[in-house]
Structures are given as structure tokens and as C-alpha cells.
Amino acid sequence: MNIRAQVSSVFHLDKCIGCHTCSIACKNLWTDRKGAEYMWWNNVETKPGTGYPTQWEDQEKYQGGWVKQGEQLQLRIGGRWGTLGKIFHNPSMPTMDDYYEPFTFRYGDLTSAPAGDDQPTARPVSMVTGKPMKIEAGPNWDDDLSGSNIYAANDPGVVKLSAEEQQQLFAIEKMVMFHMPRICNHCLNAGCVASCPSGAIYKRGEDGIVLINQDKCRGWRMCVSACPYKKTYYGWSTGKSEKCILCYPRQEAGEAPACFHSCVGRIRYLGVLLYDADQIESVAQRDDKDLPAAQREMILDPFDPQVIADAKKSGVADQVIEAAQRSPVYKFVKEWGIALPLHPEFRTLPMLFYVPPLLPVMSMNNQGKQKLADDFFATLEEARLPMQYLASLFAGGNEEEVKAVYRKLIAVRIQRRSVTVGDLPAEEVSKACTVAQLDTEAIDAIYRMTTLTRIKERIVVPPMLREQAIEAGMDPEEHKQEMGFGKRISPKRRW
Amino acid sequence: MTDMILFGVFPYVAVALMVGVGIYRYCIDRYSWSSQSSQFLESRVLFWGSIPWHYAILLILMAHFLAFLVPSGWAVVVGSPLRLYLLEVTGLALGISTLIAVVLLISRRIGNARVSAVTTVVDWLVLLALLLQVATGVYIAFTLRWGSVWYMHTATPWLWSLLKLDPQVHYLAALPAVVKLHVFNAFLIAALFPFSRLVHVVSVPLTYLSRPYQVVVWYRQRRVR
Numbered sequence: 266m267n268i269r270a271q272v273s274s275v276f277h278l279d280k281c282i283g284c285h286t287c288s289i290a291c292k293n294l295w296t297d298r299k300g301a302e303y304m305w306w307n308n309v310e311t312k313p314g315t316g317y318p319t320q321w322e323d324q325e326k327y328q329g330g331w332v333k334q335g336e337q338l339q340l341r342i343g344g345r346w347g348t349l350g351k352i353f354h355n356p357s358m359p360t361m362d363d364y365y366e367p368f369t370f371r372y373g374d375l376t377s378a379p380a381g382d383d384q385p386t387a388r389p390v391s392m393v394t395g396k397p398m399k400i401e402a403g404p405n406w407d408d409d410l411s412g413s414n415i416y417a418a419n420d421p422g423v424v425k426l427s428a429e430e431q432q433q434l435f436a437i438e439k440m441v442m443f444h445m446p447r448i449c450n451h452c453l454n455a456g457c458v459a460s461c462p463s464g465a466i467y468k469r470g471e472d473g474i475v476l477i478n479q480d481k482c483r484g485w486r487m488c489v490s491a492c493p494y495k496k497t498y499y500g501w502s503t504g505k506s507e508k509c510i511l512c513y514p515r516q517e518a519g520e521a522p523a524c525f526h527s528c529v530g531r532i533r534y535l536g537v538l539l540y541d542a543d544q545i546e547s548v549a550q551r552d553d554k555d556l557p558a559a560q561r562e563m564i565l566d567p568f569d570p571q572v573i574a575d576a577k578k579s580g581v582a583d584q585v586i587e588a589a590q591r592s593p594v595y596k597f598v599k600e601w602g603i604a605l606p607l608h609p610e611f612r613t614l615p616m617l618f619y620v621p622p623l624l625p626v627m628s629m630n631n632q633g634k635q636k637l638a639d640d641f642f643a644t645l646e647e648a649r650l651p652m653q654y655l656a657s658l659f660a661g662g663n664e665e666e667v668k669a670v671y672r673k674l675i676a677v678r679i680q681r682r683s684v685t686v687g688d689l690p691a692e693e694v695s696k697a698c699t700v701a702q703l704d705t706e707a708i709d710a711i712y713r714m715t716t717l718t719r720i721k722e723r724i725v726v727p728p729m730l731r732e733q734a735i736e737a738g739m740d741p742e743e744h745k746q747e748m749g750f751g752k753r754i755s756p757k758r759r760w
Numbered sequence: 761m762t763d764m765i766l767f768g769v770f771p772y773v774a775v776a777l778m779v780g781v782g783i784y785r786y787c788i789d790r791y792s793w794s795s796q797s798s799q800f801l802e803s804r805v806l807f808w809g810s811i812p813w814h815y816a817i818l819l820i821l822m823a824h825f826l827a828f829l830v831p832s833g834w835a836v837v838v839g840s841p842l843r844l845y846l847l848e849v850t851g852l853a854l855g856i857s858t859l860i861a862v863v864l865l866i867s868r869r870i871g872n873a874r875v876s877a878v879t880t881v882v883d884w885l886v887l888l889a890l891l892l893q894v895a896t897g898v899y900i901a902f903t904l905r906w907g908s909v910w911y912m913h914t915a916t917p918w919l920w921s922l923l924k925l926d927p928q929v930h931y932l933a934a935l936p937a938v939v940k941l942h943v944f945n946a947f948l949i950a951a952l953f954p955f956s957r958l959v960h961v962v963s964v965p966l967t968y969l970s971r972p973y974q975v976v977v978w979y980r981q982r983r984v985r
Contacts, residue, residue, distance in 0.1 A: 345969050352965075353814040360803045361874065393801070394873045459973035462965030470978035483963045484794040501801055502878060504794035504957075545974070758880055760785070760792050760955055 267542040268565065268572070268579040270589065271453065271473035272511060272535065272727065273616040274525070275597040275604045276446055277715060279623050279674075280532040283409065283444035285309050287524035287533075291448075294523050295510070298746050300502025300756075302367035302392050305404050306509035307524045309446045312658070313417040313434065314407045316447075318363040321495040322421040322608065328357035329493030330456050330611030331549065338549055338612060340460055342490050348460055351487070358490050361501065365402035367392040393501070410442050417442075422657045430651050441649040443622040446532070448524060449496040449509035450607065450615030451475045453540065454549045457508070460491030471585070472537075472729065473616065474511045482506055493611035503756045517729040525724050534714075536592025536725040537585055538599075538616065539565045539576055549612045553661035556609035564599050567592070588727035593714060594618065601703070601711055603670050605659035621655055621667060623674050669702075673711070676701035680708045766944050767918065768927035774951035781954035782962075795960035796883075801874040805864055813861035816854040820897070823851060827908065831916045838908045847908050848901070855898040862891050882956045889949050896942040904936065915943070 291307040310316045324330055328342045342348055342357060351357075370387040378385035391398040407416030413435060417423065423431060434441065451468075455475055458466045465481035466488055468474070477488070477497070484504040488497040497508040512522035520526065525533040544563045551559040565572045567589035576586055589595065597604040597618060604618035648655075648671075652664045660666035676697040683689045698704065703711075714722070786793060799806050827834040838844045866887050869879050901907060914931050921928035932940060952958060 349965065349968060354799060354803075354807045354810045356807070358799060358803070360799070361801055366874075391873075394877045396873060454974065458975055461975075462968040463963070464965075464967060464971055464975055467975040467977040470976045480790040480793075482794070483960060483965070484797050485965065486797060486799065499797070499800045501798070501874075504796040505791070754789065754791070756791060758792070758796075759789070760882060760957065760959070 266575040266579065268539055268576040268581055269473065269542045270471065270581050270585045270727065271538050271540060271616050272451070272516070273538045273594045273618070275534040275594050275618045275620060277532040277620040278443055278445060279620060280530040281444040281446060282530045283309055283311065284529050285405070286527045286529050287446055290523040290527035300500040301507065303361070303364045304498040304507060307446065307448045308404055309444050311408055311410055311442050312445050313420040313423045313442065315416045315419050317404050318359050318495050320419065320421060324493055327359060327495065328490055329495065330613055331454070333550060338546065340456060340491050342460065342487065348487055349462060352462065352485055355486060355490055358486055359495065365404060366398060368398060368400055410440060422654050425657060426651055426654060447494065448617065449475060449511065450494060450613065450617040451511060453545050453614035453616060454612060456491035456493060456613050457488035457497050460487040462487055472727065474513050476510055477506055477508055479505050493608065493613060516726050519726055521720065521724040521726060531723060534593040534597060534723050536594040537589040537727045538592060538594055539567050539572060539581065539589050541565060545614065549614055553610045554663035556661045557605050557663065557666045560606055560609060560614055561599055561602065567595065582730060584728040588725055591725045593723060593725060596714065601673065601707060603673050603711065605666060605670060607659060610661035619659055621659055621670055623671065672701040673703050676703050677708050677711050680705065681712055763929045763933055766940070767929045767932050770944065771922055771947045774947040777951045778953045782959065785954055785959065793959055793963065796957040798875045798878060801878065802868055802872045805868040809861045809864035809868060812857045813865065816857040816861065820851065820854050820858065827911050828916050828919045831912050834912060844906065844908060848905065851908065852898070852901045855894060855901050858894045859898050862887070862894055866891060886952055886956045886958060889945060889952060893942065893945050893949060896938055896945065900939055900942060904939065
């Protein structure tokens with residue numbers, strides 16, 4: 266056993282209102298500078314939709330993640346020689362047009378324009394060239410299903426559905442969508458780490474945060490291709506790649522990451538998971554449909570005395586084990602089993618889990634009257650978003666995984682309705698619990714964690730033991746709008 | 761006298777700059793050490809420029825270094841007329857590839873607004889020096905044939921004399937001006953190396969072939985397992 270700790274997260278999609286506050290908090294803190302304007306370490310996508318960068322889930326196009334080659338895993342962009350062979354030009358690397366050309370407006374013209382007959386306007390200008398430009402895309406161009414006949418219809422998950430299902434999805438008055446915030450998954454079997462020719466990307470042993478060493482990065486950009494989530498970004502001005510750092514400077518000061526802290530819907534949960542690092546390779550090779558379960562299996566029970574002993578032997582600090590016991594992520598993922606990884610079939614073992622949105626038809630329109638459906642579980646199959654679509658997002662195509670989660674979420678609702686409204690027969694409540702395989706205690710705990718908990722329970726930042734770390738004590742605000750964290754001199758090109 | 765300055769002194773200055781400033785930059789400003797790729801801003805023309813450029817220039821440079829470092833082996837290679845002919849034809853073809861490639865790369869830096877926005881003065885100096893180098897190279901290969909042979913009797917002994925700190929510029933004295941320009945420009949590029957994006961040339965990531973896929977860095981010493 267080689268037990269490691271991993272700072273992991275759960276995003277509860279039912280609670281996400283799509284306000285983008287997380288994105289802005291992150292942008293203000295980390296990527297508000299030249300070459301990084303287009304980097305959205307945190308972004309919020311509308312699903313169905315093509316996401317950011319456009320169609321990032323389409324690995325035929327971008328060649329991200331891993332593929333099974335017989336008994337071995339290989340990066341989709343190629344083996345080691347294949348990866349090096351693409352160093353002079355990487356055909357599967359996204360270009361700026363797959364994201365958008367960053368822009369600003371000439372606000373100064375509004376006040377400095379000479380007097381005239383017409384109203385002065387603030388023309389959009391490119392932040393790359395400084396020249397006037399036509400804005401043709403942005404980081405949330407298809408927000409809230411705008412342009413859905415172009416964008417949502419080309420969602421790689423939607424394209425796989427049958428024509429009938431697609432039609433249902435976009436039928437007027439039945440249109441359905443949900444918001445999906447995305448940050449770096451800080452994967453256990455990270456594609457970016459594996460692909461870096463310079464070996465500049467690494468996982469921190471103590472907390473599992475994946476970082477790019479800016480001094481070692483040579484700008485070969487293989488990480489941009491190999492990350493199937495497209496969460497490493499190439500700084501077009503600095504010639505270095507950058508990614509989400511899970512606000513490790515904030516976490517080291519005991520604070521929640523900025524996107525977690527600012528979340529209006531309180532959808533974000535953070536906590537430590539203990540896992541067996543010796544299992545990474547074997548778990549990443551399981552069949553697509555087994556991946557969510559296999560990933561759950563490698564997460565260890567922090568209350569098990571044997572696990573605690575092994576963790577201590579592997580060098581996990583006592584305080585971190587204690588934090589793992591309070592981890593809400595452990596409860597969501599392992600104890601209750603209602604959070605699933607995003608696209609496990611990319612085989613990077615992402616450590617950000619999602620509670621899928623509850624979008625089945627819970628009430629039917631009966632001649633203008635809303636009526637509770639006769640049987641909740643009959644409606645699961647008639648869910649507004651096809652199970653197949655959700656399974657392709659969160660379970661490697663395994664619909665049973667998604668259905669199991671929904672049964673639990675529905676059981677929680679039925680139980681709460683019987684408590685607060687009291688109009689449901691007792692046998693229906695107990696039937697829902699039995700089918701969902703949840704007891705009343707667990708349901709109460711889920712309800713509590715989803716609705717009532719305060720920040721210290723939702724976000725359990727483990728002690729980062731700064732006093733023992735090498736790099737500590739640098740002020741992240743010191744060089745705001747100038748450079749990334751950890752630099753003492755401006756990243757402006759001097760050579 | 762001019763020859764002495766250009767071929768007896770300047771090469772030392774260039775190499776001193778290359779090594780000295782190179783090490784200084786690596787130690788003091790490692791963040792700046794990057795290929796400064798612009799593929800993110802423009803990918804299509806880069807494909808036709810970058811790939812032929814890199815593969816062809818690597819092979820051509822390899823030939824130059826082989827003929828300098830192992831002249832005896834090189835003499836065997838060019839010893840047979842057929843091999844010499846094949847070598848010359850291959851070299852010319854590769855040279856023309858680099859010339860077309862560098863022209864494409866330059867046109868892209870002028871023509872594409874995004875790429876031109878990230879192009880610095882030093883980038884231009886490098887590109888123009890490279891253009892001059894491959895243009896004179898192709899011209900020499902075309903007009904002054906069998907360079908793979910006469911290189912061994914001119915450039916090789918001169919380079920060895922430089923290495924022995926006893927510059928014998930007379931080896932180059934009789935060569936046409938275009939060859940002298942080619943030689944001087946080569947060292948000029950070496951001098952530009954530490955001040956430009958050319959530094960990526962020495963960052964050959966060969967360790968990638970043998971390192972484990974996953975890299976884990978511990979800040980603390982792990983307790984004995």
C-alpha cells in the first residue's frame with residue numbers, strides 16, 4: 266500500500282445557477298494579465314453545449330487523454346517517440362480560434378471623442394494585436410443555450426444520441442440545460458504530467474495538486490493536447506503553459522480556493538481523499554463502464570484503523586488523516602455514492618466529482634394543472650435529459666451508475682417532502698429508500714450537507730503544513746496584473 | 761587583417777557570448793527559456809514552415825559537424841563519386857527546403873497580425889540571419905559544387921585550429937566572399953543564440969523517453985516506509 270492524500274472536490278450541479286462568479290474570482294486573482302486573458306482556469310459551461318474550448322470533449326479532434334494499447338496505457342497523442350515527434354508542430358493542438366481572441370473596448374473614446382452629431386462608441390479591440398476587431402466568440406458564447414442549434418447540437422455527447430432523442434432535447438417548451446463549472450481535475454493519472462517533454466508538470470506529493478514549474482516549462486505545449494479537459498493553457502505572450510493551481514497559496518493559508526469561496530450557490534465541496542497510489546495504473550486500465558466504480562474502490566476509508574496505520578506508514582501526516590475524516594468529498598463520493606467523475610473514460614482518474622443535476626420530469630402538466638408523477642422511478646427513463654447523455658458525461662457510458670445516483674437523489678426529495686409537506690404515503694417513502702439503498706440517516710445527512718452546512722463543513726482545507734514546505738510566505742497579491750505566482754521578475758519578453 | 765578579426769577573433773567572441781550569456785541567462789532568468797512557439801496563434805502555415813525547417817536544418821547541421829569532428833570518416837563517405845553525388849544532391853534538396861521554410865516562416869510573421877504582434881526585434885534579427893545563412897548556403901551548394909569535399913580542406917582545419925587556440929585564417933583566405941559571409945554569419949547566429957529564442961535548441965527533451973509518466977514532487981522528506 267502506498268497511501269497518498271489528494272485534495273479533491275465535489276460540484277453539486279443541482280445547485281449551480283450559472284452565475285460565473287467563480288470564473289470572475291479566479292480571473293481577477295490569477296489570469297488577469299497579458300497572454301493569460303483567454304485562460305479560464307475556472308469556467309462554467311452550459312450543457313448541452315460545446316464548451317470551452319469549442320468541443321473540448323471531442324478527442325478525435327484534440328487527441329487528449331489515454332487509450333488502452335493492449336495491456337498498456339498510452340497517451341492518445343502518441344507514445345513517447347510519437348509525442349516528441351510532434352514537437353516542431355503539433356497537429357492536434359487547439360489554436361486561439363478554438364478559444365476566442367481576447368478583446369477589450371476603447372472606453373477612452375467615449376469621453377475623449379470630439380464633439381459631433383453622433384454618439385461616440387467604444388469599439389472592440391483585440392488584446393493580441395491592439396487593432397479593432399469583430400468579436401466572433403467568447404468564453405461563454407453558448408451560455409444558457411444561446412445559439413443552441415449550432416452549439417448545443419454539436420455537443421459531442423448529443424451527437425451520439427438518436428435523432429429522436431436529439432429532437433426531444435431541443436423541442437420548444439421542453440428544452441433542457443444545466444450548468445457545469447469546470448476547473449482542473451488534479452487527476453491521479455494526469456495526461457498533462459505524462460506528456461510534458463521537459464518534465465515540468467508535477468503532482469505535489471502531500472496534497473496532489475498538479476502544478477507546472479514555470480522555470481522548467483519550455484513551451485512544447487504537449488500538455489495542452491494531452492489534457493482531455495483542455496485545462497492547461499499556453500500563454501501566447503510568455504511562451505509558457507499555465508493551469509489551475511487550486512489556489513494552493515490560499516489553501517496553505519487555510520483558506521478556500523477563490524472559486525470555492527465565492528460560489529454563490531454553495532455548490533462546491535472540498536476535502537481530502539486517501540487513495541492507494543499503487544492502484545493508479547491498474548484502475549486506469551479498467552473498462553470504460555467500470556471506471557467510476559473502480560475509482561471509488563481505490564479511495565480508502567479514513568476511519569479504517571488499517572488504512573490509518575498504512576497512511577501513517579506512507580508518510581501522510583496525522584492532521585491530514587484527521588482532515589480526510591471530515592472530508593465532505595469522501596461522503597459524497599464513497600459513503601453516499603452520489604458524485605461521479607467527469608468523463609472517466611479519458612482515463613486520467615479526475616479527482617473532481619459531480620453530483621449530476623436532477624432533471625427528470627418530477628411533475629406532469631395535466632390540463633394546466635401540475636400533478637406529481639404517479640411513480641418517480643417510471644419517470645427516470647423519461648428524464649428530460651436522456652440517461653445516455655448523462656452517462657456519457659459522468660460514467661463512461663454506464664447508465665446504471667447514473668440511475669443509481671438519481672434514485673438516491675429522488676429518495677432524498679421524497680423523504681424531505683414527506684417531512685416538510687407530509688402528503689406522501691409512508692410506503693412510497695420507504696419504497697424510494699429501499700430502491701435507492703439509502704437509510705433515513707443517510708438521507709438526512711445528504712439533505713443537511715446539501716442545504717444547511719456552512720463553509721467550514723463544505724470546504725475542509727487540510728493543514729498544508731506550510732512550515733514544512735520549501736516555498737512558502739510569498740504574497741500572491743504582490744505582482745497582481747503583472748505575472749503569475751512565484752515569479753520575482755516580470756514575465757515580459759526580454760530576449 | 762579583416763580576415764583575422766572576422767575569422768580569428770570573432771568566433772571566440774561569439775562562442776564566449778553563447779556560453780557565457782547562455783549560462784548567465786539559464787541561471788538568472790530561466791523563466792525566459794522557451795521555444796516561444798506561436799502555433800497557438802497560427803498553425804497552418806507554421807506546419808509547412810516549421811517541420812521542413814527543423815528536420816532539414818538538423819540534418820544539414822549534422823553534416824557540417826560530422827565533416828568537422830570526424831574528417832577521416834567523412835573522407836570515406838565522400839570518397840566514392842556516387843556517394844559524393846548523392847550527398848551533394850541530398851544536401852542541396854535539404855537546403856532548398858530550409859530556404860522555402862524560412863521564407864514561409866518570415867511571411868507568416870509579416871502577414872499574420874497575431875503572430876507579428878508577438879514578434880520582437882531579436883526575433884527579426886534571428887530570422888534574417890537564418891535567411892541569410894540558408895540563402896548563402898544554397899547558393900554555395902549550387903555554384904561552388906563538391907563543398908562536402910573542399911569543406912574538409914578549408915573549414916575543417918580552420919575549425920580545428922580555432923579549437924587548438926591557434927587560429928589559422930589562411931585556410932579561408934582564398935575562398936570567395938559568399939563563403940566567408942556564410943562562415944561569419946554562422947558565428948553571428950551563435951552570438952545571437954543566448955539573446956534570443958534560439959536557446960530552445962539546447963533544451964532537447966530526451967529525458968522524456970525514459971522518465972516515468974507521472975511525476976510526484978514531495979516538499980517534505982517522506983518517512984521511511
